[in-house]
Amino acid sequence: MRLFIDFVPVLIWAVLAVVMVVGMLVASWVLRPHVLQNSEKTSSYECGEEPIGPARISYPYNYLVYTILFVVVDVMGAFLWLLAASSFRLSEIVVWQVLVFVLIIMGGMGFAMKNMPETFLSGQETLTLYRKAKAEQASKEIESGGH
Amino acid sequence: MIPLSWYLVLSFILIALGAYGMMVKRNLIRILIGAEIMGNGVNIALVAVSIYSPAFSFVGQGLIILVISVAAAHTALAMVLMLMYHRRYGTVDLGTPISLEDTENV
Amino acid sequence: MMQVEVWFEQIEFLAIASIVIILAYLALEHRNIVYAALFFGFMASFVAGIFLLLEAPFIAGMQIAVYTGGISALIIFAVLLIPRAQDSSLEAFASPRRRRIGLMLSGSVGLLSGGLALVFPWYDTFAPDMPPLELNLELLSQWLWSEHVIYVQMAALILLVSIVGAIAILKMDKAERLIPIQGEFGIESVEEPIDDVATIEEPSEEVGDE
Known part of the structure; x- marks a missing residue:
């Protein structure tokens, strides 16, 4: 409670952010014309290019490695934030410990950066599997509903 | 003041919800979300007990810091394992029967 | 004066706890899995509110940084990499019988752990309310x-x-x-x-x- 009072401005800020986003969405829904819903109007505008295929494309798997690197740096930042709030952060032994800590994690990042091109797998087969499953589902629906 | 038992009841509800998700769901991503919900419930219980305990120390909070960092690491590994499961068997649904024989050309 | 503060705090706890439980239920049961991941992120940030009520500010910050920022981003990325998982028409849901059995088992898990924790003798050694803020x-x-x-x-x-x-x-x-x-x-x-x-x-x- 005593601590929670200090964070009330953060809460107000979060509520303001949510209200602003929802308000913009509602305002655009209100101001939008609701007639002329043909496929030309509802297709996404890509600088004059006509969009081809579904929006659910399959990305290469090594994007996940970038996310893992982000999570690792996130945890490292949390530990260093705890240290930065203290008053003994400049004593000699703590500086050496921080150096070892950062070097271990940077070693992992360097390993990831060095091996990243070898983990490249295009997501093509994922998309193929998805299309096959979708076609199976559609054929099953046609079979069950046709009789 | 809030009694300790309220926090414990909240954490048990979260643990039961996560166990329900892990037992009932068939999608691997939902099973992982259930595991994370269970982990959150356990974190709440540990922090509440360590703060309300008469011999106050920082063991509970330091333990929670390490638990959260280990949770990040194991979730990352679980995601990679799930991707490889999907790449090999073509599904993330645990109820689908898979055959071990024709996995070589998938 | 003091009584009003106590009531305010308890109302705050009840509001945050009910929001957490509803969001956790939605994260498990929503049919669209992208929304489920989104609800999981919201649930993690409200659990940070519980940690603030417990007067553990660093745990709350780390919860927001790691769970809301990192793990829900990982889940959303994994959903993004598997287009089959985004399509809720391809997802098979459990049968009602299996669902009932799971509900009974998880309810017994919650009741058993709750009973063990609340009836156990060490529960008496804890103070009924919070020690003074010294951390x-x-x-x-x-x-x-x-x-x-x-x-x-x-x-x-x-x-x-x-x-x-x-x-x-x-x-x-x-x-x-x-x-x-x-x-x-x-x-x-x-x-x-x-x-x-x-x-x-x-x-x-x-x-x-x-």
């Missing part, structure tokens, strides 16, 4: 970074192992493509050419016509 970031930082700094290095090693393991698992699939052949000097292994795209037949667009 701050300085003491926690001193506990972790000055007295038990080996834990921090162990956490760094665990993170390193997770990176190396992720890379190794992603590379393992390529290593399995080495097919053994009967060569001149016994069994050799020859690397098959990597062609993800070429070996897959084109998906047949026509479905079973009536």
Whole structure:
């Protein structure tokens, strides 16, 4: 409670952010014309290019490695934030410990950066599997509903 | 003041919800979300007990810091394992029967 | 005066706890899995509110940074990489009987752990309310970074192992493509050419016509 009072401005800020986003969405829904819903109007505008295929494309798997690197740096930042709030952060032994800590994690990042091109797998087969499953589902629906 | 038992009841509800998700769901991503919900419930219980305990120390909070960092690491590994499961068997649904024989050309 | 503060605090706890439980239920039961991941992120940030009520500010910040920022981003990325998982029409849900059995089992798990914790004798040794606020970031930082700094290095090693393991698992699939052949000097292994795209037949667009 005593601590929670200090964070009330953060809460107000979060509520303001949510209200602003929802308000913009509602305002655009209100101001939008609701007639002329043909496929030309509802297709996404890509600088004059006509969009081809579904929006659910399959990305290469090594994007996940970038996310893992982000999570690792996130945890490292949390530990260093705890240290930065203290008053003994400049004593000699703590500086050496921080150096070892950062070097271990940077070693992992360097390993990831060095091996990243070898983990490249295009997501093509994922998309193929998805299309096959979708076609199976559609054929099953046609079979069950046709009789 | 809030009694300790309220926090414990909240954490048990979260643990039961996560166990329900892990037992009932068939999608691997939902099973992982259930595991994370269970982990959150356990974190709440540990922090509440360590703060309300008469011999106050920082063991509970330091333990929670390490638990959260280990949770990040194991979730990352679980995601990679799930991707490889999907790449090999073509599904993330645990109820689908898979055959071990024709996995070589998938 | 004091009574009003106590009531206010309890109302705050009840509001946050009910929001957490509703969001956790939605994260498990929403049919669209992208929304489920989104609700999980919201649930993690409200659990940070519970930690603030418990007067553990650093845990709350770390919860927001790691769970809301990192783990829900991981879940959303994994959903993004598997287009089959985004399509809720392809997802098979459990039958009602299985659902009832799961509900009974998880309810018994919650009741058993709750009964064990609340009826256990050590519950009497705890104070009924919170001790005075004497903790701050300085003491926690001193506990972790000055007295038990080996834990921090162990956490760094665990993170390193997770990176190396992720890379190794992603590379393992390529290593399995080495097919053994009967060569001149016994069994050799020859690397098959990597062609993800070429070996897959084109998906047949026509479905079973009536």
